[in-house]
Amino acid sequence: MTYPPRLSDEQYAALVSDIKDWQITHGSLLKLVHTDEENTVQCQPVGTTFFPTLFPRALFDEAHALQTAFNKLYAAVAEDDEWLLDVLRDLIEVDDLASALWEIYSEVKEEGFVQDLTLGIFRSDYMMHVDSKESLRRPELKQVELNTVSCAGGVHTNIVSDMHRHLHRTGAYHSAQPPNSENLITRSSDLPPNSTLKTISAGLAAAHKAYGPAKSQGVTETCILFIVAADNFNIADERPIEYALWDESIPSYRVPWGHEVLIHTSLSPTRELLYRPASRSNAMEVSVVYFRTGFEIYEYDDIGRMGRLQLENSRAIKSPSILSHLTGFKKVQQALTAPGALERWLTPAEASMLSRTFAPMYPLDDTSSGQHAKKLALDPETASNYVLKPSLEGGGHNVYGAEIAAFLQHTPEELWKSYVLMEKINPPLLQNFMMSSRGLYEGPVISELGIFGVCLWKRVQNGESAQAEIVSELNPSWSLRTKDASVDEMSVVKGYGCFDSPALVDWDVFMSAVKA
């Protein structure tokens, strides 16, 4: 079975033109920030695949089914500051971002919490994994990471998914050439609709509603505040969420990280967060603070810290709270893979379900597990099967395989504990065409499925410790990013990865495509 279908040169050219035009007319674009002049700005299409990439229906469903337990787990961990401090203590010593966040948390705790609700907008990322010794076996899901702050790509995926379904209905995926294997999409696969934009905006709306009416004296209106990066070139992944909220009559505004936060927001005596848009003389009260930035250390200068502290200190519902932000650190992910760790918060059945998706991960510290990991990492032969990841939230800055030993040798050993060592995931290779500002690509590709989990939880104090109680939860939604199999980095904004959508197929179809 061949997939994607073989197209004639003419069809291929028509497809490229159709894709560009869809992207231009649907905001599937990146701003070229360097062209941002007073009166105009240029933009260009974000990377996209031509065809939906094949994906086993069973694994797609499984990834969705896992999310409720992951929501429960990450909400629970975000309220368990004792466990978190245990896990992060080493990191806080050496890592400026972790220590900045922990300091802010400590100050807020000292002050006393005034908001017991937190909104989680998580994205749990998976790759398919096949044991290299048993390449004929069906792949299984392995979690790459779980993101808890500023989870991006939801809107872009939504648009590309709509585009693939549009191209399909126009017949652009029909090959005029035999064999007719190219009608696979019609015959035996399924292009699932995407509702990630709706899911994210519905989550924010639910938190806004849960916040209730304005509490501060003399204030009548509430609003949601997006904290965004200044000069962001990826506004097309954020703005549509604001517009969707306005369509629900929920006022939503953007404030750039830093100075602007301090200029435009303030705390009332009872710690309501007040926001003053330039256009209004009256303040509005902020119901929800939604962070689309604030995860890079350079953002935590004095002004940045003061801003984040003010937001965190307020009665507004945060997405995420500081602790929920910290649960996205790789160090936490690694600690959760330790035997028995999950059972602190989950039932044995839930724990077993989730842990099946965990790739082996090790700290690089002085524990026996850490000692073992250092040996694996320093020997180029064993290291080839591993990735060294800085214990940050999100992707990037990873060191792969044979380069790990040299990297560690140039890194002071006391900093090693800010890294985790993760066994490489060995994904099956599929075929696709891709287009980004870097060029056209045809060949083997690797996909990463993201599951957006959106839930609102309540901190329930229990003596010294606290627990999370899920108040409401939305059906999970998905994203799919796909990259050239020979490239390690998935970054879409850098033009390596492309937004994609899955063509869901049964195992037999999938396995025959992998072998072809």
Added chain:
Amino acid sequence: MTYPPRLSDEQYAALVSDIKDWQITHGSLLKLVHTDEENTVQCQPVGTTFFPTLFPRALFDEAHALQTAFNKLYAAVAEDDEWLLDVLRDLIEVDDLASALWEIYSEVKEEGFVQDLTLGIFRSDYMMHVDSKESLRRPELKQVELNTVSCAGGVHTNIVSDMHRHLHRTGAYHSAQPPNSENLITRSSDLPPNSTLKTISAGLAAAHKAYGPAKSQGVTETCILFIVAADNFNIADERPIEYALWDESIPSYRVPWGHEVLIHTSLSPTRELLYRPASRSNAMEVSVVYFRTGFEIYEYDDIGRMGRLQLENSRAIKSPSILSHLTGFKKVQQALTAPGALERWLTPAEASMLSRTFAPMYPLDDTSSGQHAKKLALDPETASNYVLKPSLEGGGHNVYGAEIAAFLQHTPEELWKSYVLMEKINPPLLQNFMMSSRGLYEGPVISELGIFGVCLWKRVQNGESAQAEIVSELNPSWSLRTKDASVDEMSVVKGYGCFDSPALVDWDVFMSAVKA
């Protein structure tokens, strides 16, 4: 009364940023065709006003109310080949485009008509006019022209109108500075929703339905064909119409003018128009041919003529037919202004209603009216009050006021009859801010209101002559374009004009804004 509201520098900067982001995320863009590479293409926002421009509610309503009679008139004229030939005979002698179109029509008539339905997608353009001697009087509507082919701007206006209403709901138009006249939009005006995209696609859908099932042997599917310019940078004004049709399960495809028409379409023995997309081995039957190009003489080389002839000869419903295309020529517009002309097709009440919107127009021929016009045109003093327009469909290529005499002196006199002389419209000046690739602008502006009239009519043969019977008609929709008052040209794609939407106000508010 001051309008638009006075904004602080900070509000102004925020507004610019909000506008750019809305445009990027809603396809309010032009392709930069010179950047169209294999793998990417750049685009930038189309020109737009910052604020809706003030417009008298009474005139906005009047323009809509006129459209049914204009639809009736232009449908009737498009079936009256005897009258049209009378009016166009002089032009056909000297103008290559008019003669090319007339030749195609004649060949089709010779062959015999196989389709008696035509879809009109018209745009009747108006400016407000105030007699310069009576500047305190309320302005009235004057028709600039009525376009019958490839009426553009419908989608762009729709998006900018949505944007203005979004900006309004966010409070971006509230001035933080007194006086609070800036709340005019909230207090006493109205931003009417725009449904032009829906109106155009609904018109095409109605024609598609009226065509009925495929008639050609062995063909099961019907589709709408857009005939478009190759390398069009304004795809954002066309593509959304296709997508809207697909959303109604009506297959819609684009074929570039010229060779591609001959490659991808053919006539069945019974003159059904068959279309073969690159992706299908089976042909589809074309229900409606929608021209978004084909109005420039350079398009009528041998291949272009053959293509248009084949389309016109077919059973597909054309939007527009050749004769309907020809009714958009200025020569026709001028002939319709002649006393008593309208009564050939309209009731006296309808005729009187429409003719009130006609500015005085003259031919430059040997009739007594033409002699009079030549005198007016050649005397720089009287010419200053006139515009010389080539008798083409659409805008552009106009010669203004004092330049007319010199222009005519350099034009062979036998070509003069391809021009019409139109009294200048004297519009009231309003204030706005605008942004386009040409720069930012603040100052006096002039707007042009376009009314989209969409109707399907049937040719009813009556001996030698034919009449038009309106089969169905949609509620008219609108567009608004606004330009720097000091510039003659309105072209939006060249960056002179900007898309806009009206803030509808009562006469007293409007008149006080004009005087301010």
